[in-house]
Amino acid sequence: MSESQAAVREICDAIIKRVDRAYVAECGRKNEFPQKLWDMWVDTGLLSMGLPEEFGGAGGSLKDIVLALDLLHREALLLPIAVTNFMSREPIMHYATQAQKERYLPPTATGEEFFSFGITEPDSGTNTFKIKTTAIRQPDGTFLLNGGKTYQTAFLESSHCLLVARTSPLDSEDRTHGISVFIVDTTLPGISATPMSIGMYLPEQQYQTYFDNVVLPADSLVGEEGKGLSILFSSLNSERLLVAAMNVGQADYVLKRAAEYAKVRAPFGVPIGSYQSIAHPMARAKTYVEAARLMMYQACDKHDRGESVGLDVNMVKILSSEAFKMAAEIAMTTFGGAGVDVSQDILPFYIAAQNNTVAPVNNQIVLSFIAEKALGLPKCY
Numbered sequence: 001m002s003e004s005q006a007a008v009r010e011i012c013d014a015i016i017k018r019v020d021r022a023y024v025a026e027c028g029r030k031n032e033f034p035q036k037l038w039d040m041w042v043d044t045g046l047l048s049m050g051l052p053e054e055f056g057g058a059g060g061s062l063k064d065i066v067l068a069l070d071l072l073h074r075e076a077l078l079l080p081i082a083v084t085n086f087m088s089r090e091p092i093m094h095y096a097t098q099a100q101k102e103r104y105l106p107p108t109a110t111g112e113e114f115f116s117f118g119i120t121e122p123d124s125g126t127n128t129f130k131i132k133t134t135a136i137r138q139p140d141g142t143f144l145l146n147g148g149k150t151y152q153t154a155f156l157e158s159s160h161c162l163l164v165a166r167t168s169p170l171d172s173e174d175r176t177h178g179i180s181v182f183i184v185d186t187t188l189p190g191i192s193a194t195p196m197s198i199g200m201y202l203p204e205q206q207y208q209t210y211f212d213n214v215v216l217p218a219d220s221l222v223g224e225e226g227k228g229l230s231i232l233f234s235s236l237n238s239e240r241l242l243v244a245a246m247n248v249g250q251a252d253y254v255l256k257r258a259a260e261y262a263k264v265r266a267p268f269g270v271p272i273g274s275y276q277s278i279a280h281p282m283a284r285a286k287t288y289v290e291a292a293r294l295m296m297y298q299a300c301d302k303h304d305r306g307e308s309v310g311l312d313v314n315m316v317k318i319l320s321s322e323a324f325k326m327a328a329e330i331a332m333t334t335f336g337g338a339g340v341d342v343s344q345d346i347l348p349f350y351i352a353a354q355n356n357t358v359a360p361v362n363n364q365i366v367l368s369f370i371a372e373k374a375l376g377l378p379k380c381y
């Protein structure tokens with residue numbers, strides 16, 4: 001274990017002693033921001049992990065952040081603003097100008113400012129190339145932003161959004177051309193957002209956003225105009241690993257809860273955990289969780305060494321989301337009717353596990369990607 005990983009473990013142990021699942025679940029039920037957990041993110045310095053010291057960070061790597069998410073989600077402490085903030089920092093560290101890095105990165109280490117991330121649109125869904133939001137360069141160098149996004153996690157709470165927009169129309173010869181990435185101040189005139197009502201207990205609010213002739217300063221653009229795809233993938237690859245940590249962590253939490261229940265629940269006089277119909281799916285799920293976790297940390301190591309990880313992180317996406325779904329399904333079966341009892345706090349994980357096979361990207365398109373890249377099968381999307 002590296003020095004930074006030992007520090008992460010120590011911090012997570014301290015957090016787990018001070019915040020419990022009951023608090024986080026209560027915030028989820030009331031749709032309230034888990035302030036206590038957020039304060040600990042900030043106070044313990046965990047938020048500054050993965051950010052170089054020259055930008056106010058504590059150093060360390062993506063693997064350290066993934067480890068923190070894994071450890072805390074094993075206790076079902078769903079950290080607020082984890083994914084969007086970390087996945088947005090990543091391309092800024094690698095592709096932004098020095099001035100942009102100095103302006104935008106340090107406040108994300110202290111929690112004064114943080115990022116949301118905007119790519120999904122109501123009509124284009126998974127097909128990013130079809131996005132309609134445009135940012136057209138004006139004669140004075142600024143960009144005029146028009147359009148809107150959906151499912152924008154914590155948009156209004158965030159200071160900035162790392163936003164994907166078209167700077168030129170879709171070119172059927174090269175659909176990757178014309179995609180650009182911007183750092184958008186969420187308070188700019190012309191921006192509005194409405195909260196979405198979703199049936200999940202999440203630590204953040206989701207928003208539908210609207211951009212009406214928003215003037216973006218010239219230096220909002222990250223990297224080269226029209227060539228934002230590699231920038232985008234730098235974000236999306238780290239997103240896959242961050243969400244994988246949440247998947248394996250929560251999978252372990254529900255398995256732990258299910259095993260505890262199966263040891264004492266005995267409608268026929270013997271604990272239900274002695275039935276193979278309960279024990280085997282749990283054992284199978286646990287095996288998948290550990291396989292997913294191994295591959296997740298291996299992919300983190302490759303990522304942190306600067307190696308290409310496109311295929312690895314997509315395989316991790318499949319393994320971790322399926323492991324979480326298997327774990328949540330057997331937990332629901334184990335709890336029987338009590339699975340839907342709100343006070344048992346099991347159902348939210350079942351919903352989350354299903355959702356995580358669809359978001360941040362659906363498993364069907366991920367499998368198509370793996371089929372193409374690993375097996376040479378025809379591209380179908």
Ligand SMILES: Cc1cc2nc3c(=O)[nH]c(=O)nc-3n(C[C@H](O)[C@H](O)[C@H](O)COP(=O)(O)OP(=O)(O)OC[C@H]3O[C@@H](n4cnc5c(N)ncnc54)[C@H](O)[C@@H]3O)c2cc1C
Pocket residue numbers: 084116117118119120124125126127150151152153202206355358359360361362364365368380381
């Ligand atoms: C809680 C939550 C938070 C989110 N936060 C953010 C955020 O902060 N920022 C952001 O930009 N987005 C966010 N999203 C959006 C998320 O990334 C999308 O929901 C996801 O990418 C799927 O897109 P869609 O919902 O439009 O599904 P669609 O694209 O409409 O797909 C619907 C279904 O069709 C199938 N399908 C689609 N395309 C294919 C294909 N090519 N091959 C095979 N099957 C296919 C899949 O089964 C898929 O589940 C969030 C979503 C949720 C639920």
